[in-house]
Amino acid sequence: MTEWVLKCTVCGTERRLDVGFNLAVFKGRIVLYCRKCRANREHRILGYMDGDRLRPPEEISSPDIID
Ligand SMILES: [Zn+2]
Numbered sequence: 001m002t003e004w005v006l007k008c009t010v011c012g013t014e015r016r017l018d019v020g021f022n023l024a025v026f027k028g029r030i031v032l033y034c035r036k037c038r039a040n041r042e043h044r045i046l047g048y049m050d051g052d053r054l055r056p057p058e059e060i061s062s063p064d065i066i067d
Contacts, residue, residue: 005054006043008034014046023048024057 004017009029013036017023023030023045034041047056 003049005046005049006030006032007046008037009042009044010034011036011041013037015043016049028057 001018001020002022004019004023005014006017007014011034013034015032015034017032026045028045030043030045031040032043033039034043045057047054047059049055
């Protein structure tokens with residue numbers, strides 16, 4: 001699993017999302033439910049957590065990092 005860091009483009013709330021696939025395929029944007037907005041909002045994909053470091057999505061080069 002990869003922990004992604006996403007930010008709501010409307011209210012600025014950051015959230016983490018644990019998923020088993022590469023969010024980089026969404027080209028930096030993904031629509032998800034925002035608890036603060038209480039609506040589906042576009043979120044910017046800030047990157048993914050590599051240990052305690054945030055890395056930009058472009059640094060995922062191979063799908064086998066994901067598992
Ligand atoms: Zn929001």
